[in-house]
Amino acid sequence: AAGVIQSPRHLIKEKRETATLKCYPIPRHDTVYWYQQGPGQDPQFLISFYEKMQSDKGSIPDRFSAQQFSDYHSELNMSSLELGDSALYFCASSPTRDLKTQYFGPGTRLLVL
Amino acid sequence: QKEVEQDPGPLSVPEGAIVSLNCTYSNSAFQYFMWYRQYSRKGPELLMYTYSSGNKEDGRFTAQVDKSSKYISLFIRDSQPSDSATYLCAMSAIQGAQKLVFGQGTRLTINP
Numbered sequence: 019a020a021g022v023i024q025s026p027r028h029l030i031k032e033k034r035e036t037a038t039l040k041c042y043p044i045p046r047h048d049t050v051y052w053y054q055q056g057p058g059q060d061p062q063f064l065i066s067f068y069e070k071m072q073s074d075k076g077s078i079p080d081r082f083s084a085q086q087f088s089d090y091h092s093e094l095n096m097s098s099l100e101l102g103d104s105a106l107y108f109c110a111s112s113p114t115r116d117l118k119t120q121y122f123g124p125g126t127r128l129l130v131l
Numbered sequence: 132q133k134e135v136e137q138d139p140g141p142l143s144v145p146e147g148a149i150v151s152l153n154c155t156y157s158n159s160a161f162q163y164f165m166w167y168r169q170y171s172r173k174g175p176e177l178l179m180y181t182y183s184s185g186n187k188e189d190g191r192f193t194a195q196v197d198k199s200s201k202y203i204s205l206f207i208r209d210s211q212p213s214d215s216a217t218y219l220c221a222m223s224a225i226q227g228a229q230k231l232v233f234g235q236g237t238r239l240t241i242n243p
Contacts, residue, residue, distance in 0.1 A: 051230065060137075060219060060235050060236055061231070063230040074230050110231075118165075118180065119177055121177060122175045122176070125174050
């Protein structure tokens, strides 16, 4: 079965640089969520989109922005990167008919040097 | 204090043992309760999902929710080495696009 696709899988950036993470949800899933997981930490909710509109916002820094496109894929844009942004970034998707189950992608591991 | 508390372990048990994993929570608005399994360097994988109080069984896995005590459990019977992973409880409250609030995760090792 098709799963959530995230790219890139690994990314190395320097402080103050920008990064763009991409997420392709499971086909026919129209809701996308972004989570950040620091080393040894639980995933923290950043932001979500439903039908291309932002639906909920968590602890996302102002330096980050995200959007969902017409094909339902989503991009997380991160600017002025800081060392503390180094983490695993997960995207999850859910179908309209079952918003309570979220299926996670493999994650993008971001390292800021 | 975190909304969801979970003992991080690590927990190590022999193969075949019954494993009990637990979470407590403080937000009475939580209605949906999930258990995710996460292997090292992988994304969380949805194992079980329950709504409100009660039990749910799926093969060797049983999820229990006690909303009156704000306490949820995951039981694994006949544990296998392949069950070794970090287990995360997660909860959500409202209808619509529901963000998940996770516990810290319990690292479980099943020894052959």
